[in-house]
Amino acid sequence: MPEGPSDLELRRRQFKAQMSTVQTRRQQAVCVRRAYKRYGTKSNPYVILDGLNMTVPKGAIYGLLGASGCGKTTLLNCIVGRKRLNSGELWVLGGTPGSRGSGVPGPRVGYMPQELAIYGEFTIRETLKYFGWISGMTTEQVEAKLGFLVNFLMLPDADRLVKNLSGGQQRRVSLAATLVHEPELLILDEPTVGVDPLLRQNIWDHLVEITKHGRTTVIITTHYIDETRQAHLVS
Numbered sequence: 001m002p003e004g005p006s007d008l009e010l011r012r013r014q015f016k017a018q019m020s021t022v023q024t025r026r027q028q029a030v031c032v033r034r035a036y037k038r039y040g041t042k043s044n045p046y047v048i049l050d051g052l053n054m055t056v057p058k059g060a061i062y063g064l065l066g067a068s069g070c071g072k073t074t075l076l077n078c079i080v081g082r083k084r085l086n087s088g089e090l091w092v093l094g095g096t097p098g099s100r101g102s103g104v105p106g107p108r109v110g111y112m113p114q115e116l117a118i119y120g121e122f123t124i125r126e127t128l129k130y131f132g133w134i135s136g137m138t139t140e141q142v143e144a145k146l147g148f149l150v151n152f153l154m155l156p157d158a159d160r161l162v163k164n165l166s167g168g169q170q171r172r173v174s175l176a177a178t179l180v181h182e183p184e185l186l187i188l189d190e191p192t193v194g195v196d197p198l199l200r201q202n203i204w205d206h207l208v209e210i211t212k213h214g215r216t217t218v219i220i221t222t223h224y225i226d227e228t229r230q231a232h233l234v235s
Ligand SMILES: Nc1ncnc2c1ncn2[C@@H]1O[C@H](COP(=O)(O)OP(=O)(O)OP(=O)(O)O)[C@@H](O)[C@H]1O
Pocket: 039, 040, 046, 048, 066, 067, 068, 069, 070, 071, 072, 073, 074, 075, 114
């Protein structure tokens, strides 16, 4: 009997069917059109993004691959509203990042930056509570997720201080802090750098699981080309 189309193929067809009208652009998780971003001055520009288009459907894992310095982090910073494009259009979860009522930046988006943005004086537990609270979670809700996150990210005891953890463990606490409130859009800037293969697989399995029902969308940058085979879209 001939084999039917794979899940991945069905998903690709579904993504292709999404037309690029203003209406549907607003329905995508992220839609970037003709993005232009430069550093430096107008007279002496250092152009990072020039005419970039990107469409990230809801429920996709979107892998961003690129040489070091090509502008991946800059693009992610624009998507989360930390930086602005010089020109072009950008929709994130149906709104413009930084505009009133868009919810971006905010609890709808979880961003794990490359640089560590957690506090050394907090324990792992306190870190997750802190990030959970600012996203509107109760202590009980955070506690209910804590064990799972510590386990699957192979973290040590939750009462250890962050400053006493290894660099790799600290990055995984940062990832846990991004995942704890289950945001609609997860933006992960090289979350698997320096992570051993088993744990990398755990992380990717988790991303596949949370995107399965279309409620969560993931944009992830990586230097490991082999990792992106589990992404639905790669650019
Ligand atoms: N604030 C800034 N002012 C001037 N130049 C900058 C600034 N931020 C980044 N750049 C430059 O812009 C380019 C793109 O940087 P970016 O961090 O976006 O790259 P990247 O693709 O994420 O790199 P990597 O994979 O190494 O993290 C780099 O050449 C960087 O030096």
